[in-house]
Amino acid sequence: MNTHEQYMADFNTIFDGLDRWGPGTEAETIKAFKLLPSIPQTVLEIGCGKGITTTVLAKQSDAVITAIDNHEDALSKLRERATETGVADKVITQCASMTDLPFDDASFDVIWAEGSAYIMGVNKAFKQWRPLLKDKGVLVLSDLVWHTETPSAERLAFWQKEYPDMTTVEVRIKQAQEAGYHVIDNFTLSDKAWQAYFLPLQQRINDLKETMAESQALKDIQTELDIYHQGFEQFGYQVFILGRFE
Numbered sequence: 001m002n003t004h005e006q007y008m009a010d011f012n013t014i015f016d017g018l019d020r021w022g023p024g025t026e027a028e029t030i031k032a033f034k035l036l037p038s039i040p041q042t043v044l045e046i047g048c049g050k051g052i053t054t055t056v057l058a059k060q061s062d063a064v065i066t067a068i069d070n071h072e073d074a075l076s077k078l079r080e081r082a083t084e085t086g087v088a089d090k091v092i093t094q095c096a097s098m099t100d101l102p103f104d105d106a107s108f109d110v111i112w113a114e115g116s117a118y119i120m121g122v123n124k125a126f127k128q129w130r131p132l133l134k135d136k137g138v139l140v141l142s143d144l145v146w147h148t149e150t151p152s153a154e155r156l157a158f159w160q161k162e163y164p165d166m167t168t169v170e171v172r173i174k175q176a177q178e179a180g181y182h183v184i185d186n187f188t189l190s191d192k193a194w195q196a197y198f199l200p201l202q203q204r205i206n207d208l209k210e211t212m213a214e215s216q217a218l219k220d221i222q223t224e225l226d227i228y229h230q231g232f233e234q235f236g237y238q239v240f241i242l243g244r245f246e
């Protein structure tokens, strides 16, 4: 295994032990769902991971949810979770890349992407995913944003390395408008949403520290966790609820 393969293998070992792969709570997923202008019949969830959001969405309506991810093991966990929670008949899984989605234009009432659009770039996602929405369709996505125009040097250095495309809410909204959406609403995820992500992750790192002492992936994740432990006054996760213009 080369260094990159080892890094990715370690990364997967760490995250495979967790259900949630990004900040969020069931309550805030429901909050965003309730802000939709109408009840959807068809939902595409992109970067669904193990389905922590999928099963919550499935309980909110009768919509068929097509959940896509490029990680087959995660999709298999999602199917187990959907069966356990009694929503398997409403969920279709598909292993696909978010950059090359195998769906016809105007296929979905809603596209939902919690903590995943950054992987291809949020602005690119705004543009590429829009044609898949029906008229008056809605895109819901969450993204890490700056809450200040003047972050501290330490935070700036860290996030420029980890997420160079990170920007402010205002810039994301402008990009969304330019891509052909109007803002229905947006809100900042709570500290509880962060804790739901980083506390189990910290526990996982603590459990693996001895056996993976030399792992660069583990060290990098601990550095990221140290930033979270210091609080969220300069950055946060923002949920955008965006309607497609005609």
Ligand SMILES: C[S@@+](CC[C@H](N)C(=O)[O-])C[C@H]1O[C@@H](n2cnc3c(N)ncnc32)[C@H](O)[C@@H]1O
Pocket: 019, 020, 021, 022, 023, 024, 046, 047, 048, 049, 050, 051, 052, 053, 068, 069, 070, 071, 074, 096, 097, 098, 099, 113, 114, 115, 116, 119
């Ligand atoms: C940060 S995780 C968020 C997962 C989930 N939404 C959650 O909140 O737990 C990002 C997800 O995107 C998936 N992913 C990464 N690259 C992808 C790609 N090119 N196409 C589809 N999914 C991808 C990962 O496997 C992972 O499940």
